[in-house]
Amino acid sequence: MIYSRIIGTGGYLPDQVITNADLERMVDTTDQWILERTGIRERRRAAPEQTTCDLAEAAGRRALEAAGLKGRQIDLLIVATTTPDHIFPSTATKLQERLGGAGYPSFDIQAVCTGFIYALDIADRYIRTGGANTALVVGAETFTRIIDWTDRGTCILFGDGAGAVVLEASDTPGILHSRLRADGRYRKLLWVPAGVSEDQREAKDQRPFVEMRGHEVFKWAVNNLSKIVDEALAECDLTRADLDWLVPHQANTRILAATARKLGLPMSKVVMTVERHGNTSAASVPLALDEAVRDGRIRSGDMVLLEAFGGGFTWGASLVRF
Numbered sequence: 001m002i003y004s005r006i007i008g009t010g011g012y013l014p015d016q017v018i019t020n021a022d023l024e025r026m027v028d029t030t031d032q033w034i035l036e037r038t039g040i041r042e043r044r045r046a047a048p049e050q051t052t053c054d055l056a057e058a059a060g061r062r063a064l065e066a067a068g069l070k071g072r073q074i075d076l077l078i079v080a081t082t083t084p085d086h087i088f089p090s091t092a093t094k095l096q097e098r099l100g101g102a103g104y105p106s107f108d109i110q111a112v113c114t115g116f117i118y119a120l121d122i123a124d125r126y127i128r129t130g131g132a133n134t135a136l137v138v139g140a141e142t143f144t145r146i147i148d149w150t151d152r153g154t155c156i157l158f159g160d161g162a163g164a165v166v167l168e169a170s171d172t173p174g175i176l177h178s179r180l181r182a183d184g185r186y187r188k189l190l191w192v193p194a195g196v197s198e199d200q201r202e203a204k205d206q207r208p209f210v211e212m213r214g215h216e217v218f219k220w221a222v223n224n225l226s227k228i229v230d231e232a233l234a235e236c237d238l239t240r241a242d243l244d245w246l247v248p249h250q251a252n253t254r255i256l257a258a259t260a261r262k263l264g265l266p267m268s269k270v271v272m273t274v275e276r277h278g279n280t281s282a283a284s285v286p287l288a289l290d291e292a293v294r295d296g297r298i299r300s301g302d303m304v305l306l307e308a309f310g311g312g313f314t315w316g317a318s319l320v321r322f
């Protein structure tokens with residue numbers, strides 16, 4: 001049997017910090033409101049000249065370095081992003097050229113905040129079926145570029161960043177199981193109404209910014225995340241007690257706490273970066289994972305559950321043995 005294992009992780013955050021005090025000067029909000037409702041104290045914003053590919057490159061290089069590999073040694077590259085550098089070509093092909101090597105499949109995946117879990121599952125399947133030996137999977141976003149900085153309901157939540165993992169074929173299991181879900185009936189609860197094809201036909205007045213019905217998204221996330229975690233565990237004949245770490249999508253401390261409570265997991269087993277990163281969409285899970293690997297919390301042999309939800313709605317979970 002061929003399996004895939006994570007052999008390196010990397011992360012990158014742009015330098016500019018936007019604090020809640022900065023946001024108090026921009027919209028009608030307070031540090032206290034943001035902290036109580038979201039748990040976020042600060043988030044990062046990419047410099048005007050930085051693109052999603054720049055962030056992806058920095059995280060990807062760190063993951064490759066941790067894996068002891070050069071860019072030309074990978075043979076699959078997937079970038080999960082909602083904020084690609086261009087409509088086309090993909091951010092992945094741009095990143096491929098920068099990392100060196102050519103010819104191997106490179107493409108973007110769009111599943112908003114669940115994008116990294118989708119990309120990880122695809123890369124795992126490539127490796128398990130012999131289609132690739134070594135894959136670089138990146139979640140990267142310049143999400144602040146699609147935020148309306150006059151909308152207090154959304155601008156407090158999001159930030160920019162990138163995270164990455166290197167997967168390698170192995171005869172011992174690393175990624176045990178991934179479960180992906182989507183339900184398009186909810187797509188207008190969290191979306192950017194502007195686009196390419198639909199925008200050409202009608203809606204000339206649509207603005208390319210995130211719109212969200214926060215309360216509905218919140219309820220839906222709490223109700224569905226614990227379910228998918230239980231499904232993934234059941235598929236592997238594991239129980240919640242087998243988990244060493246939960247690395248969730250970093251959307252909101254209250255969502256993380258409610259999910260952990262439903263799962264009966266103590267918060268000491270939950271990796272949290274939302275306070276300092278905000279919601280970095282597809283970058284949030286690999287960034288949190290990288291932090292916990294580098295600071296020594298996640299160790300070889302640990303059972304780690306990654307989960308995320310996002311626009312679409314999309315949601316998913318991956319069980320990974322480190």
Ligand code: ACO
Nearest residue numbers: 029033037112113152153214215217218251252309310311
């Ligand atoms: N500062 C002060 N007041 C605010 C702010 C703000 N930044 N934003 C909203 N309010 C006000 C509202 O106007 C409302 O006022 P009203 O009662 O006078 O009408 C009041 O606060 C309560 O608003 P709610 O939206 O009900 O507040 P809620 O407790 O639901 O918190 C929040 C809002 C933080 C957005 C929450 O709903 C949430 O986190 N939802 C999940 C969002 C999420 O995770 N999205 C990302 C998904 S991942 C992806 O794919 C991108």
